[in-house]
Amino acid sequence: MKQRIASVDIFRGLTIxxxxxxxxxxxxxxxxxxxxxxxxxxxxxxDLVFPFFLFIVGTSIVFAYRNKTPGPAVYKKIGIRSLKLIGLGLFLGAFTLSFPFIEPFEQIRFPGVLQRIGVVFLAASLLYLHLNWKALLGLAAFILLGYWVWMGFIPLEGQVPTFDRAPNNWANYVDLHVFGTHMYKPDYDPEGLLSTLPSIVTAIFGIFTGLLLLSERKDKLRRMLFTGFVLVVLGHLWDLVFPINKALWTSSFVLVTAGWANVLLGLIYYLTDVRGMRFGSLFSYAGANAITVYFLSSFISKLFYMISVGEGQSVHGWLFQTLFVHEGLPLEFSSLLYGLAVVAFYLWLGWWMYRRKIFIKV
Known part of the structure; x- marks a missing residue:
């Protein structure tokens, strides 16, 4: 029987x-x-939200594969899941309502959130299966330090490299030459190729926390909070020479976000697994179908922007203007209310699927 830790499920759903x-x-x-x-x-x-999800991907890998023996069957399962995630991400980027329902090839964005989740899941799962925690820690340090050296000290076509959004930024340069027009912006992509390397370390930090949660140690909470505090401090110190930056997924960003993830997960762990409080169940229901809920939210949101209801107004715009914009309410507040209503719908959907034992494994 698999050991369930309520805080992990709540954290995953809250992140979604x-x-x-x-x-x-x-x-x-x-x-x-x-x-x-x-x-x-x-x-x-x-900026904390996406790394939190990659962090909990790493934690979940420990729960899913701790009793698995590396071999063809396990590799096949991991590979298929990774390809599904990448495929769903490419579909989201390519879909359009105009026949043949695919954007012109040169306009399709290749990187994306689901694509990065797929690649990180593949790499982190294989690393977990084949390396012990000491080797994982050494690899994480090597990647973070190596990324800093690459980004900050290796000349780029005779120029001093920069961390700014510029042609002599290594991450932007690599993405532009590999993906060309298939990027989020003409000169960079926040889920680009080079920055995927340190994002794998985000999941590795999640693996460390998963190993701690499944251990027999009595001081799990203290260790999570202490680790989180140390990582946040170290990340801000590194920020002095390697700026915290989500688009580049810098090494300092990895430390800071993994630190805050440990702190938040530790607090939820204390409330639910230590104190036994019934807290956050609605989030855990959504977390049980996390990728499905996220994919549906992204796909339906894209449809709402694409479908016109007349006079050039989209479904999204009509819903917002009709239901949420009212005289006397600040527009920022109305905008937030719309977002909260969307979240409420998908939390309800997660609850509905959970109650009917509908679990779509991606």
Missing amino acids: ALMILVNTPGTWSSVYPPLLHAEWHGYTPT
Whole structure:
């Protein structure tokens, strides 16, 4: 019988809810600053959300594969799941309502959130199956230090490299030359190729926490909180020479986000698994079908922007203007209410699927 740790399920579902919230405001022109990404360097609460999900992917890998023996059957299962995630991400990027329902090839974005989840899941699962925690720690340090050296010290076509959004930024340079027009922006992609390397370390930190949670240690909470505090401090110190940056997924960003993930998961662990409080069950229901809920939210949101209801207004715009925009309410608040309503719907959907024992494994 598999050991269930309530806090892990709640954390996963909470992260999905936050991903939906920050991705679906009523209008992007009026959003409270904490619900927007940092323009470049630095971070906001929104910048924590995606790394939190990759972190809990790593934690979940420990639960899923701790009794698995590496071999063809396990590799096949991991590979198929990774390809499904990548395929769903490519579908989201390519879908359009115009026949043949695919964007012109040169406009299709190749990287994306689900694609990165698929690649990180593949790499982290294989690493967990074949390396002990000491080897994983050594590899994580090697990647983070190596990424810093690559990004900050190796000349790029005779120029001094930069961490700014510029042609002589290594991550932007690699993405532009590999993906060309298939990127989020003409000069960079927040889920780009080179920055995927440190994002794997985010999942590795999640693996460490998963190993701790399944251990027989009595001081799990203290270790999670202490580890989180140390990582946040180290990340901010590294920020002095390697800026915290989500778009580049810098090494300092990895440490800071993994630190905050440990702190938040530790607090939820204390409330649910230590104190036994019935807290956050609604999030755990959504977490049971996390990828399905996220995919549906992204796909339906895209449809709502594409489908017109007349006079050039989309379904999204009509719903927002009709139901949420009222005289006397700040537009930012109306925009937030729309996002919260969308989150509420998908939390209900997660609950409905859970109650009917519908679990779609991606």
